Amino acid sequence: MSTPRERPRKEPEETALPADGERAELRKSWGTPAGLLGWLMSTDHKVIGKRYVVTALTFFALGGLEAAAMRLQLARPENRFLNPDLYNQIFSMHGTTMMFLFAVPVMEGLGVYFVPLLVGTRNVAFPKLNAFGYWIYLLGGLFLYTGFAFNRGADAGWFAYVPLSGPEYSPSHRVDIWANMITFTEVSALAVAIELIVTTFKQKAPGMSINRMPMFVWAMLVNSFMVLFAMPAVMMASGYLALDRLIGTHFFNPAEGGDPLLYQHLFWFFGHPEVYIIFIPALGMVSMIISAATGRPIFGKPALVLSLVSTAFLGFGLWVHHMFATGLPQLGEAFFTVASMMIAIPTGTQIFCWIRSVWGSRPRFHTPFLFVIGFFLIFLVGGFTGVMLAAIPFNLQVHDTFFVVAHFHYVLIGGAVFPLFGALTYWFPKLTGRMMSEKLGRWTVALMFIGFNVTFFPMHWLGFKGMPRRVYTYLPEAGWSTANLIASLGAAVLAVGVLLFVINALRSMRAGEPAGDNPWAASTLEWATSSPPPPWNFDRILVVPGQNPLWHEKELSHVTGLRSDRREVLVTRPLDAEPDHRAVLPGPSIWPLFVALSITVGLVGTLWTPWAVVLSGLLFLVTMTAWYWPKGEPTGKHPVTEP
Amino acid sequence: MKVPARAPFARASARGATALALIAAAGCRGIQSALDPAGREASRIAGLWWFLFWTCTAVFVVVTAALLVALFRRRTAQSADPKRGRALIVGAVGATAAILLLFLIVSVSAGRAVAEPAGPNVLRVQVTGHQWWWEIHYPGTPDNRDVVTANEIHVPVGRPVLLELTSADVIHSFWAPNFHGKKDLIPGLKNTHLFRAERPGVFRGQCAEFCGLEHAKMAFTIVADPPEKFDRWYESQLLPAAEPATPSETHGRDVFLSSPCMFCHSIKGTPAFGMEAPDLTHVASRHTLAAGTVPNNRGNLAGWIADPQSMKPGNHMPPMAMPGDDLLALTDYLESLK
Numbered sequence: 001m002s003t004p005r006e007r008p009r010k011e012p013e014e015t016a017l018p019a020d021g022e023r024a025e026l027r028k029s030w031g032t033p034a035g036l037l038g039w040l041m042s043t044d045h046k047v048i049g050k051r052y053v054v055t056a057l058t059f060f061a062l063g064g065l066e067a068a069a070m071r072l073q074l075a076r077p078e079n080r081f082l083n084p085d086l087y088n089q090i091f092s093m094h095g096t097t098m099m100f101l102f103a104v105p106v107m108e109g110l111g112v113y114f115v116p117l118l119v120g121t122r123n124v125a126f127p128k129l130n131a132f133g134y135w136i137y138l139l140g141g142l143f144l145y146t147g148f149a150f151n152r153g154a155d156a157g158w159f160a161y162v163p164l165s166g167p168e169y170s171p172s173h174r175v176d177i178w179a180n181m182i183t184f185t186e187v188s189a190l191a192v193a194i195e196l197i198v199t200t201f202k203q204k205a206p207g208m209s210i211n212r213m214p215m216f217v218w219a220m221l222v223n224s225f226m227v228l229f230a231m232p233a234v235m236m237a238s239g240y241l242a243l244d245r246l247i248g249t250h251f252f253n254p255a256e257g258g259d260p261l262l263y264q265h266l267f268w269f270f271g272h273p274e275v276y277i278i279f280i281p282a283l284g285m286v287s288m289i290i291s292a293a294t295g296r297p298i299f300g301k302p303a304l305v306l307s308l309v310s311t312a313f314l315g316f317g318l319w320v321h322h323m324f325a326t327g328l329p330q331l332g333e334a335f336f337t338v339a340s341m342m343i344a345i346p347t348g349t350q351i352f353c354w355i356r357s358v359w360g361s362r363p364r365f366h367t368p369f370l371f372v373i374g375f376f377l378i379f380l381v382g383g384f385t386g387v388m389l390a391a392i393p394f395n396l397q398v399h400d401t402f403f404v405v406a407h408f409h410y411v412l413i414g415g416a417v418f419p420l421f422g423a424l425t426y427w428f429p430k431l432t433g434r435m436m437s438e439k440l441g442r443w444t445v446a447l448m449f450i451g452f453n454v455t456f457f458p459m460h461w462l463g464f465k466g467m468p469r470r471v472y473t474y475l476p477e478a479g480w481s482t483a484n485l486i487a488s489l490g491a492a493v494l495a496v497g498v499l500l501f502v503i504n505a506l507r508s509m510r511a512g513e514p515a516g517d518n519p520w521a522a523s524t525l526e527w528a529t530s531s532p533p534p535p536w537n538f539d540r541i542l543v544v545p546g547q548n549p550l551w552h553e554k555e556l557s558h559v560t561g562l563r564s565d566r567r568e569v570l571v572t573r574p575l576d577a578e579p580d581h582r583a584v585l586p587g588p589s590i591w592p593l594f595v596a597l598s599i600t601v602g603l604v605g606t607l608w609t610p611w612a613v614v615l616s617g618l619l620f621l622v623t624m625t626a627w628y629w630p631k632g633e634p635t636g637k638h639p640v641t642e643p
Numbered sequence: 644m645k646v647p648a649r650a651p652f653a654r655a656s657a658r659g660a661t662a663l664a665l666i667a668a669a670g671c672r673g674i675q676s677a678l679d680p681a682g683r684e685a686s687r688i689a690g691l692w693w694f695l696f697w698t699c700t701a702v703f704v705v706v707t708a709a710l711l712v713a714l715f716r717r718r719t720a721q722s723a724d725p726k727r728g729r730a731l732i733v734g735a736v737g738a739t740a741a742i743l744l745l746f747l748i749v750s751v752s753a754g755r756a757v758a759e760p761a762g763p764n765v766l767r768v769q770v771t772g773h774q775w776w777w778e779i780h781y782p783g784t785p786d787n788r789d790v791v792t793a794n795e796i797h798v799p800v801g802r803p804v805l806l807e808l809t810s811a812d813v814i815h816s817f818w819a820p821n822f823h824g825k826k827d828l829i830p831g832l833k834n835t836h837l838f839r840a841e842r843p844g845v846f847r848g849q850c851a852e853f854c855g856l857e858h859a860k861m862a863f864t865i866v867a868d869p870p871e872k873f874d875r876w877y878e879s880q881l882l883p884a885a886e887p888a889t890p891s892e893t894h895g896r897d898v899f900l901s902s903p904c905m906f907c908h909s910i911k912g913t914p915a916f917g918m919e920a921p922d923l924t925h926v927a928s929r930h931t932l933a934a935g936t937v938p939n940n941r942g943n944l945a946g947w948i949a950d951p952q953s954m955k956p957g958n959h960m961p962p963m964a965m966p967g968d969d970l971l972a973l974t975d976y977l978e979s980l981k
Contacts, residue, residue: 084856084956157853163830164813164855169774254831260814261829299728325816325825325852327834330758337750341743348739349732351706356728358713376710384699387743391750393688393757394695396824397677400816400851466675466820468851471859478675 043127052109087472095158120205133191135596140184193224207544219284234270268319307346340390367441371422378414403463429515447497454490523548682822772815793921819848862935883912895976
């Protein structure tokens with residue numbers, strides 16, 4: 001053990017343990033009622049965050065099974081394992097699931113769980129909205145998969161281009177379900193974005209001025225702003241599509257003056273930022289894990305933060321690189337080449353800063369850090385192919401081929417799933433109070449790394465050899481058989497790796513080594529409370545003295561005067577985090593679930609009739625009234641000077 | 644492929660065998676490969692790729708080496724000095740920007756090269772995408788020398804070819820990797836795509852934009868021929884369909900004209916002028932059937948007529964239930980349409 005990891009750190013419970021009476025009071029005011037009703041009413045961000053993560057990982061498993069089915073089908077030429085109709089549903093469901101039901105929600109779930117802990121507060125800013133966001137996401141996912149179970153799975157690809165997805169060429173309800181599912185999940189994403197922005201700006205512990213925010217909080221903040229600007233575009237795309245299908249609006253019908261390319265612009269104006277919405281939280285995780293593994297602050301934090309922000313801005317300026325083959329004017333396209341290439345500058349900056357962070361630190365090679373190393377190697381390759389894809393002539397050759405399939409899996413699995421699995425391992429002790437097995441963890445990283453590369457590396461070559469994406473079969477004479485077989489075998493190894501992770505998690509949840517508060521000797525506030533944290537997160541709201549509060553030389557002081565007999569949080573100013581006032585947050589409520597259900601009535605019912613909108617609107621009105629019904633308990637602002 | 648009606652037609656024609664051999668050679672000879680260019684544009688792009696590839700490989704090696712050193716190097720006085728780190732990072736970011744600028748220049752110049760105007764000598768070919776086949780039209784106006792065919796484009800080596808692309812239904816994407824990148828076929832829009840074949844040969848391409856059920860089986864053949872050979876082919880395609888030469892062929896034509904076939908297909912010189920499906924005037928001269936799904940031979944042709952849904956499930960051709968004799972005669976007739 002090298003010295004930095006043994007630097008003096010704060011054990012707040014020992015010195016700042018409030019009287020048992022106060023704890024009991026906190027438990028009473030922050031607890032959730034027992035029983036099923038209580039379970040449905042919870043507004044605890046940790047409960048909701050865990051639900052997001054578990055639900056998203058379940059969808060990840062489903063998406064993985066779909067991937068496995070595709071790899072089985074493509075393992076040999078002219079395979080009859082899947083018929084074209086089922087294959088098309090499966091690849092559409094795979095993409096839709098992974099993008100909308102796994103990648104975005106899992107990042108949001110970890111944000112919902114950890115941002116309040118990292119900024120040292122007791123709940124997110126809008127706890128009921130948070131509960132609503134989860135329910136609407138869950139209902140959207142169930143809606144999509146119920147459709148799939150009844151042979152109504154999405155079958156026009158995850159970006160469902162018109163006119164193929166329009167009423168004429170996709171007459172069944174498959175695309176209706178897909179389009180409405182988008183609305184479900186985007187509402188959920190917007191809800192989370194708003195909560196996290198407000199929580200970050202208004203509920204940071206005193207002293208956590210904006211420059212002291214941990215990297216993951218920064219990443220979620222940037223992510224949330226991207227969500228605010230990206231999601232409305234896709235809701236417009238899917239909403240117009242739904243209107244075209246439901247009431248014949250002809251937004252995208254070329255025969256009636258509609259424009260199929262408009263759909264592509266709207267979709268990719270969301271679709272490309274979406275990649276960064278998934279990827280930016282992962283970058284935050286990488287910084288957190290590196291800092292803990294090296295036992296010292298991350299190097300170049302201002303550069304890292306600015307990189308995240310500039311990635312977010314640039315991310316909105318390159319959607320056209322998905323459309324180079326549509327015949328847009330060349331000069332216009334060149335701007336998007338520049339923007340697409342420029343994204344490598346902030347990304348490169350981050351990679352250099354991380355390498356510098358590790359430089360000479362003799363890091364601990366525990367599982368989360370091994371995932372980060374895997375991330376580096378895979379993501380570099382994905383980044384390079386990304387820069388290549390910005391070159392229009394080259395893009396035209398490999399666009400919509402297996403080269404692109406390889407590219408975005410390198411970026412998304414390497415760039416997001418590896419850090420995610422690292423972060424899940426890293427935060428597992430906080431989530432459950434127990435450590436994951438290090439031995440199984442190492443095997444997981446090794447199998448996933450090897451399996452991933454064996455699966456996806458040959459796909460680059462397949463793209464050059466003319467294999468388009470989304471083909472359910474190919475001729476034996478095409479010469480693609482060997483590479484496809486290798487890819488399928490690699491997928492099996494990758495699947496074993498993921499399965500091992502699941503086994504490890506399930507076993508460790510019951511039998512893992514007890515973790516203690518801060519098993520990694522990390523510096524951020526989530527480690528300043530018990531594992532798992534109590535419903536009120538922190539017995540005392542801590543005062544943050546610097547960048548790395550738990551590595552601070554002196555004991556952390558804490559806030560007094562916050563009432564324990566109700567759900568009171570300290571509201572601070574956005575930039576300097578000076579205390580501003582106290583706010584009372586709402587407690588458990590069943591109405592978020594019912595509001596979500598009222599919207600579900602509309603989104604499901606419009607499959608058959610536009611009148612469902614009216615019914616849904618009325619139900620929405622009723623449930624929202626109940627949501628806001630005064631409970632006789634004062635909520636809202638209270639000056640901090642009050643005793 | 645299991646085709647019920649196949650057994651009586653097992654004899655593959657010489658041309659069918661050639662086609663099979665050509666498709667079979669795809670793997671080794673690269674008749675569908677971006678890295679085995681047969682045209683000016685694809686050559687330029689392949690050159691761009693190799694440049695990008697080697698540069699990125701070099702950067703990957705350097706960055707990975709830096710990472711490994713960072714991971715395993717012992718702590719030194721230098722490693723703790725933040726100033727030194729900052730200078731290195733600024734340098735590395737500067738190098739990144741410089742490489743990107745180089746990429747931009749190389750990319751834009753390649754883009755200009757592949758977008759050079761065609762000149763007056765250009766051969767225009769209209770390609771219309773259908774679910775799931777390609778309609779090919781060589782406009783020969785004003786001399787009424789139009790050629791209509793399907794799923795097979797013949798081009799003269801050395802002469803620029805300007806494809807005019809549109810779609811009759813959903814979005815498709817034209818991709819012949821040996822010649823150029825992709826261009827989308829979008830309903831209501833007309834895109835153009837210019838390429839120039841540099842060596843003769845038979846090449847394969849296929850639809851690259853997901854277009855529904857049989858997207859996987861929407862391929863086409865590009866035959867690049869020396870100009871004289873191309874001209875001969877063009878002249879042969881201008882002719883109306885061959886008259887039946889045998890009683891069986893005559894019977895076959897009667898079967899064709901008395902069945903629903905003629906509502907969708909056309910055969911020039913007969914009353915069949917359906918526009919929904921590929922023109923069959925010279926169907927026997929083509930290399931493949933069902934948009935590159937199978938080699939064009941007698942067995943496959945009969946199998947296709949009898950049970951198209953088995954070879955390409957979901958395609959828009961209904962199965963034709965007819966007595967064995969009629970099927971034989973119809974096959975004889977279509978086989979004669981060179």
